[in-house]
Amino acid sequence: MTPTVVLPVIIGGLYAAGVYLLLDRSLTRVLLGFLLLGNATNLLLLSTVGGAGAAPILGLADPAEMTDPLPQALILTAIVITFGVAAFLLALIYRSWRLVRQEVVGVDEEDRRVAGRVGTDADELDPDDIPSDDIDLPHASWEDR
Template identity: 65%
Template structure:
């Protein structure tokens, strides 16, 4: 198995350029460096796959004449991983660009925030058990709340359906 010297030189140049760009602080150059390293890795897998042969289908050729499908699967996996990480780095670049424009991403304080900041201490209102019981947990189930109040108040009294409430069963 011999490797073409020109492809090995291209792979080395891609790795060298990619690592050089990865070490830069600019996210755009990091992205370009990552893409170069990804392509160099694909070329490395391609070069190490061996000689070309017949398609790896059972019954079409002898096993010695077939090419190995594993490096092809590795190259496809490498392409997918490179695409996913590149999309993530592009999202980081876009977000960094948006944050660099300070006029659009500034948070404005409203009146309530200013009042909370100026207050010396925060006060809370005490909620009683009666207020909690009278407040429905789910606003759409107003009919169910009335039946729950009836059965909870009168233990042993008939409920709305004529049965005995929850308190009498225990």
């Protein structure tokens, strides 16, 4: 049983694309990036089996020709976990959208406040960087720009 070169290439591509998307500020892209990374890791688990074999069911094939069933069990668990977390992230993105009409990650105000205490750094604070959380004014922040 010889392992295939296709899997490592796909895994690498998925990891690269996943990390790229994860670094975005848009939460939907972060979610997509997470899904890609999850799939890449599942493929990595799958590739630990080596080459493909027969279905691991007793009576259908000789145990020597069977593929290793354990990674598949692990992948199944990992898929379920990824699915649940992705659903939660979707709910979070929707909530974030309802709150601020934007689904980008906000700025940590307290951090900025601490940084701003140094007088010379105060000029670097740009209110336009910070999404307004003003629910009463749905599109005010858009109009301002």
